[in-house]
Amino acid sequence: MAIQQSELILNPDGSVYHLNLKPENIAYDIIFVGDQDRVSKITKQFDTIEFSTQKREFKTETGIYKGKRLTVMSTGIGPDNIDIVINELDALVNIDLETRKPKEKLTSLNIIRIGTSGSLHADIPVDSFVMSKFAIGLDNMLRSYLIDEVSNEKIENAFIEQTNWDLRKGRPTVVSCSSELAKRIDSDKMHKGITATAGGFYGPQGRVLRLNIQDAELNSKMDNFSFEGNRITNLEMETSAIYGLSALLGHQALSLNAIIANRARGTFSSDAYKAVDELIEYTLGKLAEK
Template identity: 55%
Template sequence: MQLSPSEFILNADNSIYHLNLLPEDIAKTIITVGDPDRVQEVSKYFDTIEIKKGKREFYTHTGTLNGKRISVISTGIGTDNIDIVFNELDALVNIDFHTRKIKAELTKLDIIRIGTSGAIHADIPVDSFLMSEYAIGFDSLLQFYDSGHVQHPEIQKAFMEHTRWFEHKSTPYVVKYDEDLGSKLKSDKILLGFTATNVGFYGPQGRKLRLDTQDNALNGKLAAFRYNDLKITNLEMETSGIYGLSKLLGHRAVSMNCILANRSNGEFSKDPAGSTERLIKYTLEKITQ
């Protein structure tokens, strides 16, 4: 079936609509970062850079490191942007731009998020690195897709009962990382965690400046939740969407978190840029070994 121009949108130069990229512009190994300025903080370690493109908040550098071709792309903040980035990355490798048809043979991408996060347990140190083994999404992104087969409803049900989840909020969904890709990034420097993906930075993560929240005890409920040996460890804003869409599209994804804040004791990193750079260097070393 040929995809219509209103569904599969291309620019005048035949690049994909939001990312402004051509199929040959991306590698099969992709690093995502939220902040556009962080793209160059990753690509500065490349041996060569062949592509530099940008549009809106989406900036992409593609190059090589130790003979491996890698792309790094900024997503902006939030799972709404993840919906754009991941669908368009998949289109770049799995849709024929000339015939506008899905390819018979599909390509699998390896996608690694390098992001920042806040821990909700006192025993998770600031400046540590955490790999999200599971993610629970408080956004509604995955519920717009036929996604029940990649979710973990038994964990979701237990979580909603534990928190007495407010009925007017989106139904939480739980998804898991890709174990094979995760195994390449593990070491004794990496904690494994269960990440909560929020729809905002302030109220949705329990921060109060001038506005009160619907459930003032929510972060405490998150910290107290247990399902077998799982406990929610940290808060951020993209991982659940990354894991959900990657599984649905047939790609492999892992989220690497630099813990800059500890919400339980009010601590914040004294060197956030340095800690994030160390996670970048660690991740690049692992994926190019």
């Protein structure tokens, strides 16, 4: 059965609505960044750029880096934007946009997020790299989908118990990264653990300005959380949504963060741009390896 126009919206030129992309515009290896200005910081290192477009905060460039075709895309901030980006990327490769029917042969994309984040532990210093072995979603977006088939109930239950999580905020979701991509990108430069994804920057991440928050001790509880040797390493706003939707749709996903703040020490990187540039260089090098 064809997908209705109201459910899969296309622009007059046939591109998907928010991303302004057609299937031929993207590679199968895709780098996500949050900031649209960071796209060109990556693609300026490409040998050639074959395609570039932007609509709202979604900027996309595709080109060749050391013989490898790559796409770099800005997602903006938050799980809600990730919901748009991954669903529309999947539509580009797994739905025939003319017949509006899912394809019989499905394509799996490789999606790597390069982001910035704050560490929750004193021993994960600023300017270091974190690979998200798991992501725990505190934002509730994934609960709109049948997420249980790819989520880790044991870690979810341990988190709820150890943090005395208020279920009125929704049940947290835990999804693992792609083991295939983790093996491809890993090295001794990477700290590994669980990344917590919040639905906002201030209250949801424990920041207090003029509003009191529901659980003022949540960050310290997360700092002390442990499950089978896995601890929560950092806090940000996208990884859980990337992991959950990718797993459900059959894509490979991995999230990498340059640590620019240490919440335990109260410190901030003296050169956050350099830390991000080094993570970009590292990731591009790994993707270009034969």
